[in-house]
Amino acid sequence: MERKELLKNSKRLVIKVGTSSLVLPNSEINLRAIDQLAFTLSSLRQAGYEVILVSSGAIGVGMKLLGLDKRPETIAKQQAIAAIGQAELIKIYTQRFASYHQQSAQVLLTRDVTDFPTSRQNVINTFEELLTMGVIPIVNENDSVSVDELDHLTKFGDNDQLSAIVSNLAQADLLLMLSDIDGFYNDNPHTNPEATLYSHITEITTTMEKAAGDKGSVFGTGGMMSKLKAAKRVLDSQSQMILASGKDPAILFDILEGKEIGTLFSNEC
Numbered sequence: 001m002e003r004k005e006l007l008k009n010s011k012r013l014v015i016k017v018g019t020s021s022l023v024l025p026n027s028e029i030n031l032r033a034i035d036q037l038a039f040t041l042s043s044l045r046q047a048g049y050e051v052i053l054v055s056s057g058a059i060g061v062g063m064k065l066l067g068l069d070k071r072p073e074t075i076a077k078q079q080a081i082a083a084i085g086q087a088e089l090i091k092i093y094t095q096r097f098a099s100y101h102q103q104s105a106q107v108l109l110t111r112d113v114t115d116f117p118t119s120r121q122n123v124i125n126t127f128e129e130l131l132t133m134g135v136i137p138i139v140n141e142n143d144s145v146s147v148d149e150l151d152h153l154t155k156f157g158d159n160d161q162l163s164a165i166v167s168n169l170a171q172a173d174l175l176l177m178l179s180d181i182d183g184f185y186n187d188n189p190h191t192n193p194e195a196t197l198y199s200h201i202t203e204i205t206t207t208m209e210k211a212a213g214d215k216g217s218v219f220g221t222g223g224m225m226s227k228l229k230a231a232k233r234v235l236d237s238q239s240q241m242i243l244a245s246g247k248d249p250a251i252l253f254d255i256l257e258g259k260e261i262g263t264l265f266s267n268e269c
């Protein structure tokens with residue numbers, strides 16, 4: 001089946017952007033990318049799509065505000081930095097979305113909230129209400145309070161997993177994962193120039209898992225393996241995901257028109 005055909009009923013979208021798309025290599029906030037993202041998502045909303053944004057960047061933006069060039073070791077410091085960065089990140093998003101006449105909202109989640117049935121249902125209800133109101137929810141992990149303890153695990157792991165969980169909660173038709181790379185290759189293209197791009201994957205195989213290497217930037221936590229894990233969640237819930245470059249967010253217009261961009265993960269073939 002053609003890409004266009006596979007995507008034709010995709011109305012409810014979750015878009016995930018990683019830190020590498022939001023923070024420049026020199027640690028400055030990538031205001032151009034945030035503005036273009038706000039423009040693109042506002043346009044899609046106005047064209048009738050329902051849009052949820054899962055945005056990383058709290059720690060990256062917090063580091064920039066404090067003038068740090070590497071992540072502090074202690075959890076307490078990382079959580080404090082996330083609190084600083086998240087507030088600034090949302091301030092920038094709110095301003096940029098408002099300039100395109102688009103209302104946005106902040107939803108911060110921890111894993112226990114999405115695992116426990118009553119609070120899970122409340123999250124689902126919140127997404128439904130916001131989408132009905134035409135609002136774009138901006139979701140991140142509540143990094144400042146989430147913990148990774150054996151008897152009390154409230155972290156998602158990373159935002160790739162969070163975006164797949166949000167897609168599932170909101171019953172999204174399509175997860176658009178924007179990364180610093182234009183798709184999934186049979187080897188890391190940064191170390192192997194011969195690597196070739198997968199354009200459509202129906203099933204995650206062990207060969208693919210072996211080809212998925214580590215993350216490419218100092219700010220993020222995901223890496224390609226984490227994107228494959230997210231894709232597996234999406235395929236297991238009979239939904240679809242596209243991994244593509246976040247360099248120019250306007251790429252989303254072309255993707256939704258069905259152009260062969262990035263890697264499509266879909267059970268349908």
Ligand SMILES: Nc1ncnc2c1ncn2[C@@H]1O[C@H](COP(=O)(O)OP(=O)(O)O)[C@@H](O)[C@H]1O
Pocket residue numbers: 018019020021178179180181183184185186187188189190211212213214215216217220221222223224
């Ligand atoms: N097989 C692969 N295909 C594509 N990228 C890969 C692969 N293996 C490892 N990578 C690395 O994964 C990076 C993308 O993951 P990550 O750094 O987590 O991105 P982001 O911060 O955008 O979420 C790429 O830039 C690349 O260095």
Ligand SMILES: N[C@@H](CCC(=O)OP(=O)(O)O)C(=O)O
Pocket residue numbers: 017018019020055056057058059060082140141143157158159160219220221222223
């Ligand atoms: N919640 C963290 C993001 C963690 C994460 O997964 O980052 P990334 O790999 O850049 O998507 C933050 O906002 O800094």
